Amino acid sequence: MCTRWDVKHKLSVAINTHDVAGVLACYSPDAVYVSPSGIAEGHDQIAWHYEQIFGGFPDFHATAWNELEQLDNPAITEWTYTGTHTGPILLPDGREIPGTGRRITVRATCAAHIEGGKIVTHREYFDQLELYSQLGFGLTGVDPAPI
Structure with a gap:
């Protein structure tokens, strides 16, 4: 019998080898993945989410x-x-951000x-401002509140 930590460790290996099939093997077919980027429900949407990470950061490592x-x-x-x-x-x-060539180091937590x-x-948590700042994007201003 595998433990919860066995599943998490298997997921970590799959993420670090960019093995989308291995990632999906860790999730139930109707799993829900929530992150600052949005909500993914089921294998198709979860696969798409990880493919976006691996495509944007081909050397992504957790x-x-x-x-x-x-x-x-x-x-x-x-x-x-x-x-x-x-x-x-x-x-x-x-909107899509094209590759910037910048390296990132972002702290995150997941449950x-x-x-x-x-x-x-x-549920994945990370500071989007930390990520976007490292990509070269800063705060550009705040739209005034509607009256």
Whole structure:
């Protein structure tokens, strides 16, 4: 029988080898993945999400540096994500950012609820401003509130 941490470790290996089929093997068919980039439901949308990451950052790598092993469920991990932005990435509003050639190092945390050896919900948290600042984008101003 595999433990929740076995599933998380298998997912980590699949992510770091950019193995989308391996990633999907960790998720239940109707899993929900929530991140600052949006919500993905089911294998097709989750695969698309990971393909976007791997396409935008072909050398993307996730390094786990803290696993809250004393928790039963969810399995919570703190990560450092690194990579070089050479391909396009899609913003939540639908715009695309072409590759900038910049390296990123972003801190992240995720909580995965695992049932029956599969991830059923996965919530990913990272600071979008930290990411976009490293890509060379800053705050450009704030639109005034509508009256």
